[in-house]
Structure formats: structure tokens, C-alpha cells
Amino acid sequence: MNRFVLNETSYHGAGAIEAIPAEIKKRKLKKVFVCSDPDLVKFKVTDKVIKVLDKAKIPHILYTDIKANPTIENVQTGVSAYKKSGADCIVAIGGGSAMDTAKAIGIIINNPEHEDVRSLEGAVDTANPSVPIIAVPTTAGTAAEVTINYVITDREKNRKFVCVDPHDIPVVAVVDSDMMSTMPKGLTASTGMDALTHAIEGYITKGAWELSDMFHLKAIEIISRSLRGAVENTKEGREGMALGQYVAGMGFSNVGLGIVHSMAHPLGALYDTPHGVANAILLPTVMEYNAPATGEKYREIARAIGVKGVDDMSVEQYRKAAIEAVKKLSKDVGIPADLKAIVKKEDIPFLAQSAMDDACRPGNPKDPTLADIIALYEKLM
Numbered sequence: 001m002n003r004f005v006l007n008e009t010s011y012h013g014a015g016a017i018e019a020i021p022a023e024i025k026k027r028k029l030k031k032v033f034v035c036s037d038p039d040l041v042k043f044k045v046t047d048k049v050i051k052v053l054d055k056a057k058i059p060h061i062l063y064t065d066i067k068a069n070p071t072i073e074n075v076q077t078g079v080s081a082y083k084k085s086g087a088d089c090i091v092a093i094g095g096g097s098a099m100d101t102a103k104a105i106g107i108i109i110n111n112p113e114h115e116d117v118r119s120l121e122g123a124v125d126t127a128n129p130s131v132p133i134i135a136v137p138t139t140a141g142t143a144a145e146v147t148i149n150y151v152i153t154d155r156e157k158n159r160k161f162v163c164v165d166p167h168d169i170p171v172v173a174v175v176d177s178d179m180m181s182t183m184p185k186g187l188t189a190s191t192g193m194d195a196l197t198h199a200i201e202g203y204i205t206k207g208a209w210e211l212s213d214m215f216h217l218k219a220i221e222i223i224s225r226s227l228r229g230a231v232e233n234t235k236e237g238r239e240g241m242a243l244g245q246y247v248a249g250m251g252f253s254n255v256g257l258g259i260v261h262s263m264a265h266p267l268g269a270l271y272d273t274p275h276g277v278a279n280a281i282l283l284p285t286v287m288e289y290n291a292p293a294t295g296e297k298y299r300e301i302a303r304a305i306g307v308k309g310v311d312d313m314s315v316e317q318y319r320k321a322a323i324e325a326v327k328k329l330s331k332d333v334g335i336p337a338d339l340k341a342i343v344k345k346e347d348i349p350f351l352a353q354s355a356m357d358d359a360c361r362p363g364n365p366k367d368p369t370l371a372d373i374i375a376l377y378e379k380l381m
Contacts, residue, residue, distance in 0.1 A: 002209055004254045005148055008171045012243060016176035017049055020134060021056035023172050024089065027132060032060040033087035035078065035102040037068075037094050045138055045182055046093050053091075061085045066094070066101045069153045069160065069268045069275075072117045075104040082109055082131075089132040092170070093179075095191065096142030096275065099135050100150035103168040106130030111167075117152060121161040122359055128167065135170035138179045140230065140241035141191025141276055143198060143249020145173035153269050158350075160265040162359035169253075177235075177242040185231050188241075189333035190276030192227040195245035196326070197260050197279040199223060200287070200301060202252030204294050205363040215251030219244050220304035224329060231333045259368055260286045262358035263376065266351045273342055280335040281342075284327045285380055291319045293366035298322040305329070339380040348377045 011019045024032065032053060036046040041064055053060050065077045082090075082105055092102035104117060110128040114120050135145035144150065148166045153159070183191070202208065203216035222244030229237025263286070264278035291298060302310045302322035310318045331337070343351070352373040355361060361368070368376075 002211070004211060005166045005169060006250060007146055007169060007173045010146065010173040010175060010246070012175045012246070014176060014178045014239070016174050017052050017136060017179065020049065020052055020091065020136075020174060021058055023134060024058055027089070029089040029132060030059070031085070031087045031089075032058060033082050033085050033090045034060050034062045035066065035090055035092045035094070035098050035105070036062065036064060037066045037098050038064045040094050040098075040138060043182060045179065048179065049091060049093050049136055060091070061087060066097055068097055069272060070097050070101040071153045071155050073155070074101050075108070075117050075152060078105040079108050079115070089134070091134045091136065093136045093138060095137065095139035096144045096151070099137070099142070099144035099170070100152065102133055102135070103130060103144070103150040104152060104163070106133050107165065107168050118154065118161070120163040120165070123164045126165055126167045130168050133170040134172040134174060136174045136176065136179060139183060139187060139191040140180055140238070140245045141194040143195065143245050143253070145170055145175065146246055146249040147253035149253060151265065158270050159354050160269040162265070164359065173246070175242050175246050177238045180238055180242060181233065186334065188231050189227070189335060190274050190280060192223060192230060192241055192245070192276070192333065193280035193283070193330055193335055194276035195241070195248050196220065196223045196227070196329070197283050198245070198252045198257065199248040200283065200326070201257040201260055202248065202255055203301065204290060204297050204365045205252075205256045205258055206365060207255035207363055209255070212251040212255045215247050217300060217304050219248035219251065220301060222247065224305040224325075227329060228332055256363035257360040258286070258290070258364035259355060259361055259373065262355040262361040262364075263351070263373065265358050265360070266354035267342060269354070270347060270351065271342055277335060280330050281337070281339055281380060282376075284323050284330070285376060287323045287326065289372070289376060290364065290366050291323075339377065343377065343381060345381065348374055351377055
């Protein structure tokens with residue numbers, strides 16, 4: 001049996017944020033707890049949604065104690081602020097950080113027995129759905145607005161932990177490309193490569209099946225043709241990435257990921273490496289490692305990316321072509337090729353063990369050993 005969980009409602013396209021008041025009012029919600037990170041407030045991106053709420057005379061309170069890799073403390077402070085606010089719903093505005101924080105807050109509010117944030121790690125069967133969340137992404141990458149996953153950083157233990165819970169999915173996703181138009185090139189590139197990683201890992205993960213394959217192959221196609229344009233801030237590129245990352249999220253949320261993500265998470269926890277950058281650096285090398293366990297799937301990845309003549313290639317040729325196409329896209333948008341500037345060699349055993357313990361690791365198509373993970377990190381040094 002396969003389960004597939006998606007939003008109740010999603011809106012797509014420029015100006016989609018105008019739909020937010022109607023969604024709030026039809027649910028008879030009274031006050032909004034707005035979760036957004038400080039930089040988005042500083043650069044007045046959050047203001048775009050605040051103005052929509054003000055125009056509709058919907059009361060709201062703003063919460064901004066959110067870091068790029070949100071911590072247990074960010075969640076705990078948010079829970080306390082939500083309880084004091086009198087709000088009955090959340091509007092999360094931002095990238096994965098804001099949306100992940102909102103998910104954890106929303107779950108704990110309605111499931112107080114999980115006040116210890118660490119108790120939410122892994123696949124947890126919470127009793128009650130989160131408070132209603134309307135998610136407004138400002139980056140085209142994480143797809144947190146349509147996933148049942150969120151990631152929290154445990155600073156005390158220098159690790160990230162993944163939480164998987166169908167009760168955390170936002171009831172409404174508002175994917176408005178205008179909200180992404182101010183993203184700088186570097187952030188556009190890294191979040192875009194994060195989206196491509198979601199699509200590729202979701203396509204080859206052990207849990208993949210025909211329904212998820214449909215989403216992932218289409219996402220690879222859309223992202224591959226859109227990311228370069230998005231980095232140059234073209235309208236077509238931005239709109240394509242807004243859709244492509246969401247389509248990837250519809251798939252991987254339901255079937256899981258692999259060791260690109262399990263290896264990227266400790267890089268973010270230990271060094272604060274942007275998640276998309278970590279994924280992009282790791283992806284081609286891990287694809288090489290996984291290739292023997294993927295059957296004919298790399299042929300379809302290569303085809304979706306736009307490689308010509310794949311039907312005339314041998315297995316080795318189309319696998320190499322898929323990996324090289326990913327490397328080229330990553331290079332074209334300015335992603336570093338290795339981990340030399342990020343990882344300290346003495347940290348590799350800790351990073352590798354953290355990756356082995358990560359919730360994404362079991363979904364990898366090839367079962368890695370600790371020695372395998374160590375060798376993959378070292379290969380990128």
C-alpha cells in the first residue's frame with residue numbers, strides 16, 4: 001500500500017497572495033501568527049503579505065526569531081509567543097526555515113505532549129493536526145509548503161533532525177513567483193539545486209513508484225530548463241522554478257530521499273552550510289555512487305534534463321551523461337565543485353556517523369556503510 005498526502009488547496013502564479021484573506025475567512029479564523037525570518041522583514045518581502053492582511057482587516061502578530069537553520073530554541077520561543085498571541089492560525093512566509101519553524105510550532109500547540117521538540121524526530125504519529133498553516137514560499141527550493149517533513153537543528157548536539165508527520169502539512173500553499181523575485185543569485189542557485197536534488201533523489205529512492213515518478217520526472221524537466229533563467233531573474237525562469245520545486249515536493253514528501261540529504265544535514269548543523277549548496281556539491285558524487293542500484297532510471301533523468309540521443313546510449317553512457325548534465329547545471333549557476341572550503345578533515349567521522357543516523361539515509365537506493373559515507377566526504381575534499 002502507498003500513501004500520498006498533499007495540501008488541501010494550493011494557489012500558483014504571480015499575485016497569488018491575494019487569495020490568502022479568503023482562505024482565512026472561509027475557515028472562520030480570527031487572528032494570524034505570521035512566521036517570517038528577519039532578513040525578509042528587513043527587505044520588506046514579508047510586508048507584501050502583511051499589506052494583504054491589513055487591507056482585509058485581519059489581525060496579526062509577527063514572529064521573527066528564526067535562524068537560517070532553525071533551532072530547538074527558535075521553536076520553543078515561537079510556541080511561547082503563539083500561546084501569548086491569541087492567534088488561531090499561522091501564515092509562514094519564507095524559505096524552509098520559516099516554514100519548518102511554523103510546522104514545529106503548529107504541531108506542538110495542538111500536541112502539547114510533544115513540548116520537547118526532540119520527541120518529534122523521525123516518523124511520529126501525533127494525535128492531532130497542526131494549527132492551520134498557510135505557507136508562502138519566498139525561495140524556489142525546499143517545497144516545505146507541500147511536504148510532511150521539517151528539519152530542526154539541535155545546537156547542543158551539533159546535529160539536524162528530520163521530522164516526518166502528515167499532520168504538519170500546510171492546509172494552503174500559496175506559490176507566488178512575485179514573492180521570489182528579490183532572491184539574490186546565490187540563493188536562487190542553491191535553492192534551485194536543492195529542488196533538483198529533491199526530484200532526483202525522490203525518483204531513485206527505494207520508496208519510489210509510478211505516481212511519484214510522474215512528479216519527479218516532470219520536476220527535473222521544469223527545473224533543468226528554468227534554473228539558469230531564474231538565476232538571471234527572468235520572469236519565465238522564476239515562474240518555472242516556483243512550479244518545478246513544488247512539483248518535486250509533491251513527490252519526495254511521499255516517498256523519501258537519500259544520502260545526499262543525510263550527508264547535507266550535518267554540514268548545515270556543524271558549519272551552517274546553506275542546505276542547497278551542500279546538496280548541490282554532494283549530488284553528482286552521490287549519483288556516481290548510487291548508479292549501480294538505479295536500473296534504467298538515469299536514462300530518464302538524462303532525458304528529462306535535456307540530453308539528446310539517450311536511447312542510443314549504453315547503460316554506462318547514459319548514467320555518465322545524467323551525472324555530467326547535473327554537474328554542468330551546478331557549475332553554470334555558480335555552485336562550488338567540492339567541500340574543501342567547508343569541511344575540516346578531522347570532522348569527517350562525526351559527519352559520517354550523523355549521516356548514517358539521519359532519517360533520509362534508509363531511503364537511499366544503495367545501502368551505505370559508514371566507510372562508504374566517509375569515502376564520499378573524502379572524495380569531495
